[in-house]
Amino acid sequence: MITTVVGSYPKLSPDAGAPSLRAAISRHDAGRITVEELRRVEDDVTREVIQEQIDAGIDLITDGQIRRDDGQTYFARGIKGFTINGLIRYFDTNTYYRHPIPERRLEWQGAIGVGDLEFAVAHSARPVKGVITGPYTLARLSQMGCYRDLRSLVMDLVPILNREALALQQAGAEVVQFDEPAILQHKDDFDLFAEAVEGVTRGVTARTAVYTYFRDVSGIHSRLFQLPVDIIGLDFVAGPANYDLVRDFPPDKMLGFGIVDARNTCLETVEEIASAIGRVSRVVSPDRLHVNPSCGLDFLPRKSARAKLARLVDGVRRAQEVRS
Amino acid sequence: MTRGLLTTAVGSYPKPEYVLRARARVARGEVSPKEMEELEKRATAHWIRIQEELGMDILVDGEMYRGDMVAYFAENWEGFTTSGLVRSYGNRYYRKPVAVGPVGRSRPTTLEWWRYAQSLTPRPVKGMLTGPYTIVDWSFNEYYPTREAFLMEVARAVHDEAVDLAKAGAEYIQIDEPAISTRPEEMEMAARALAVVTRGLEAFTITHVCYGDFAAVFPQLAALPVDMLDLETANSNYNLLDLIRQHSFGKCLSMGVVDVHHHETESVEQVKEGIRKGLEVLSPERLYIDPDCGLKTRTEEESVAKLRVMVAAVREVKEELGIE
Ligand SMILES: [Zn+2]
Numbered sequence: 001m002i003t004t005v006v007g008s009y010p011k012l013s014p015d016a017g018a019p020s021l022r023a024a025i026s027r028h029d030a031g032r033i034t035v036e037e038l039r040r041v042e043d044d045v046t047r048e049v050i051q052e053q054i055d056a057g058i059d060l061i062t063d064g065q066i067r068r069d070d071g072q073t074y075f076a077r078g079i080k081g082f083t084i085n086g087l088i089r090y091f092d093t094n095t096y097y098r099h100p101i102p103e104r105r106l107e108w109q110g111a112i113g114v115g116d117l118e119f120a121v122a123h124s125a126r127p128v129k130g131v132i133t134g135p136y137t138l139a140r141l142s143q144m145g146c147y148r149d150l151r152s153l154v155m156d157l158v159p160i161l162n163r164e165a166l167a168l169q170q171a172g173a174e175v176v177q178f179d180e181p182a183i184l185q186h187k188d189d190f191d192l193f194a195e196a197v198e199g200v201t202r203g204v205t206a207r208t209a210v211y212t213y214f215r216d217v218s219g220i221h222s223r224l225f226q227l228p229v230d231i232i233g234l235d236f237v238a239g240p241a242n243y244d245l246v247r248d249f250p251p252d253k254m255l256g257f258g259i260v261d262a263r264n265t266c267l268e269t270v271e272e273i274a275s276a277i278g279r280v281s282r283v284v285s286p287d288r289l290h291v292n293p294s295c296g297l298d299f300l301p302r303k304s305a306r307a308k309l310a311r312l313v314d315g316v317r318r319a320q321e322v323r324s
Numbered sequence: 325m326t327r328g329l330l331t332t333a334v335g336s337y338p339k340p341e342y343v344l345r346a347r348a349r350v351a352r353g354e355v356s357p358k359e360m361e362e363l364e365k366r367a368t369a370h371w372i373r374i375q376e377e378l379g380m381d382i383l384v385d386g387e388m389y390r391g392d393m394v395a396y397f398a399e400n401w402e403g404f405t406t407s408g409l410v411r412s413y414g415n416r417y418y419r420k421p422v423a424v425g426p427v428g429r430s431r432p433t434t435l436e437w438w439r440y441a442q443s444l445t446p447r448p449v450k451g452m453l454t455g456p457y458t459i460v461d462w463s464f465n466e467y468y469p470t471r472e473a474f475l476m477e478v479a480r481a482v483h484d485e486a487v488d489l490a491k492a493g494a495e496y497i498q499i500d501e502p503a504i505s506t507r508p509e510e511m512e513m514a515a516r517a518l519a520v521v522t523r524g525l526e527a528f529t530i531t532h533v534c535y536g537d538f539a540a541v542f543p544q545l546a547a548l549p550v551d552m553l554d555l556e557t558a559n560s561n562y563n564l565l566d567l568i569r570q571h572s573f574g575k576c577l578s579m580g581v582v583d584v585h586h587h588e589t590e591s592v593e594q595v596k597e598g599i600r601k602g603l604e605v606l607s608p609e610r611l612y613i614d615p616d617c618g619l620k621t622r623t624e625e626e627s628v629a630k631l632r633v634m635v636a637a638v639r640e641v642k643e644e645l646g647i648e
Contacts, residue, residue: 010410010411011411012408012409012411012417014408014409021415022415022417025415026415029415069413069414070413086585087413089506089535092506092507094412094461094462094503095411095412095413096412096413097413098413098414264464264465264466265407265422265464265466266464266465266466267466298411299410300410301407301408301409301410301420302408303408304407304408
């Protein structure tokens with residue numbers, strides 16, 4: 001069993017003396033520090049959250065996405081043709097992101113997250129995941145702009161994000177993960193989604209993952225499990241129906257098992273986590289599990305995120321003891 | 325002559341500098357709660373006077389003594405604590421209420437403030453409450469086994485508050501539910517909770533909703549157990565009025581005619597145009613006029629300018645159409 005995270009990690013530490021990204025951004029916005037000084041604070045916070053994940057016992061980490069305002073604009077700002085519009089709600093969460101608009105036909109103009117990934121790899125004793133907002137979700141969370149239909153927007157994003165995936169692999173990503181929560185809101189689009197996943201992973205030899213969250217995968221599960229990727233991530237907190245659906249989980253794939261609620265501070269007990277692992281292990285053997293929180297941890301205060309990861313690791317250990 | 329087109333506001337107004345400064349100092353113990361209350365009263369009186377001078381019909385107290393619309397209730401009720409900082413978007417953070425025990429009031433929460441505001445004016449002042457669904461959705465839950473259990477307990481507390489306001493003489497009671505359309509699958513449960521709040525209430529009840537895919541849930545919105553729905557219509561170019569045209573709608577509508585997210589003030593002509601669009605779908609008796617949402621994010625000058633244009637536009641439309 002591998003312990004991992006879905007991606008984001010809370011940016012603000014409550015600890016005295018910890019570097020404050022919040023203060024640094026305000027100072028930068030007020031013109032009191034340079035962009036280089038702001039980058040140094042981002043570096044410090046990134047090192048800090050990498051260490052927190054490692055200290056919690058997480059095997060496969062991310063950079064915590066400290067430098068991302070949100071998962072959409074981080075990529076949209078790096079793709080030629082996008083402009084960024086006003087705030088809009090992110091799914092059913094009480095958080096907001098800025099709405100990307102493709103004003104002109106989208107074009108690749110360079111790698112986006114490679115510098116951040118290289119930084120994380122250089123500062124982590126553990127392997128690092130590269131996380132990309134997948135083409136379907138990025139299109140769905142953008143306006144249509146100059147595109148006449150969703151398909152052409154998705155299919156223009158595919159080669160751009162495929163180059164990004166190849167660049168992350170080159171930079172040392174252990175796993176290249178595509179976050180695709182939007183497909184669960186629009187299951188009728190599965191054919192387009194499958195075509196996009198196939199295209200975006202083409203030529204990637206690192207292990208690949210597609211992560212879904214915020215709902216269950218009923219209605220699309222068997223087709224989802226056949227996608228040409230190595231790891232499929234499911235949210236078992238928002239989607240308890242997933243326990244039944246993974247009875248069809250194919251033997252050649254790994255399951256991203258999202259069991260700790262990353263949207264509520266209520267701390268699961270070690271027994272709850274261990275028994276959830278026991279339950280899913282009846283159909284997916286433990287050596288094929290990536291155990292992680294239900295979604296990114298940025299919805300929680302830092303202390304709670306830390307406690308959740310520590311608990312997740314304890315739960316995994318307990319489950320291993322029970323088996324051995 | 326027909327009557328109608330009464331003017332009102334959604335709830336919050338910007339706090340004057342002396343209130344904002346004092347709030348920060350209360351947190352540091354440099355200003356006593358009593359002194360703080362005096363400043364908040366002064367600011368409330370200021371806004372009541374502004375609204376009277378502008379000639380608005382139904383006034384609000386402006387919420388000088390409230391921070392966040394959910395946190396305000398949680399801070400004053402039993403059973404809640406406050407979380408560490410969580411991110412809303414970009415560099416914006418807030419503290420979220422956390423239910424840690426049975427939640428509810430030990431004494432009336434808003435009653436004294438309503439009484440104070442109403443003592444300053446002969447015009448009706450609305451009682452302003454936050455709805456149960458929004459309180460639950462914007463809080464962490466570490467106590468209740470289900471969302472529904474949490475929701476129904478909150479609904480009972482909001483109901484008690486509404487009853488106190490009605491008994492004290494509040495003719496209008498608004499229960500804000502900005503989150504209510506977040507999850508179509510929970511609308512039925514949210515409506516049941518709102519029914520608990522308004523059951524047997526002797527007052528004209530209003531609910532304000534914003535941010536959402538209203539088209540998907542409009543029949544449910546139109547059936548909410550309140551007398552009037554308050555919608556932000558200006559910022560969607562009055563497209564929401566089409567929904568009223570397309571569905572059976574038996575309620576009154578409080579129609580937003582100025583966009584609260586923009587600094588620029590609309591012209592009287594623009595607002596008149598909006599009001600005329602409203603009158604195409606509803607009679608003046610059933611149509612109330614207000615800004616799209618609370619004005620607390622605008623400056624005082626911007627807020628007053630927007631309200632002045634709104635009142636002037638209503639006056640001109642009334643004259644043109646012979647409405648009293
Ligand atoms: Zn609103």
